[in-house]
Amino acid sequence: MNILVAYFSASGITKEVAENIAEVSGAKLFEIVPKVPYSKADLDWTNDKSRSTIECKDKKCRPEIANTIDISEFDAIIVGFPVWWYNAPNIIFSFLESYDFSGKIIVPFCTSGGSGLDPAPRYMQKCCPKAIFKTGKKFNFAENKASIKRWLESLGLDK
Template sequence: MGLLAGATMTTGGLLSACASNGEGAASQSADGLGVVSSSGANQAVQADPATPPQPVGGKVLVAYYSAQGHTRAVAERIAAATGGDIFEITPENPYSDADLDWRDDNSRVTREHDDQSLRDIVLSQVTPDAFEEYETVFVGYPVWWQMAAWPVNRFVRDNDFVRKTVIPFCTSTSSSMGSTRQTLEQLAGSGEWLDGQRFGENPQDGMVEDWVESLNI
């Protein structure tokens, strides 16, 4: 079984369902199981395009968890397209490459998959600064064993999305988004959740931007 739901295993990747970048731990590695970068973690950082567009539907936040960088790359493109801010969801105890090795029955991610009680991951920062000011929140993640990578769970569960539009997105080598959106929406218990979008490890030029434009936010 792969960490990512229905995702195909990628060399050296642990997670890869909806996020072949380590976002899926099991048979995929979209956002792959890899070292989580700490850059930009714990704070909302203004995207830095030359001339950032102004969001039509109010302030936009792009929050994401990325294990191997694939989800991060998509998040940055969404932020650039919307003129939004970025917030990296960062585990207080980051995953190492060994932690993300889904082929190892004793690795951290495998033990967490097998024991649901281990999936409540403590984050360095749960709520972005001035979170109440954002009207639209993108939530990005890789897919692990057909589930959204669990570091995202606490972010979704412990924040108030009332009067916010929430748009999920994920990365994977082959798996679909599956029921990850519905599961996260139920966990959040608030907000207007849209269907969202799944991307491969390296979306073609314009693919992310065209999707964002179709949202009319």
């Protein structure tokens, strides 16, 4: 099975987990890069006027992505993101709406210091209703590879 780990990381935590998932699964890694990078001020969730807060409050907002990838060769796409305002950042929806995931397996994962993965998978499924969604997982910083391997095995995505 060809697997892609596609992720967006604002602070580097999601990137580290994505790299570990790719290493454990033998997957290809793809970073979802915003066309306009986020500054530290943009990421200040305590500021009602910060870019991340404004984007999260506007469910129709779709930040542009700077890069693309051909997903045709992949059977499964593991999609990772930090939790923003109890959901996936809108750039994840930009990514999902940019490709045809019909018949492909999508597995979400998130990183968060508090909030869990829900309700992100429900919103993600609306973006690609012809994809096959599998149970995602919330990871903490420095998640060990043995835990990642067990999760992948439970999904039938281990190498």
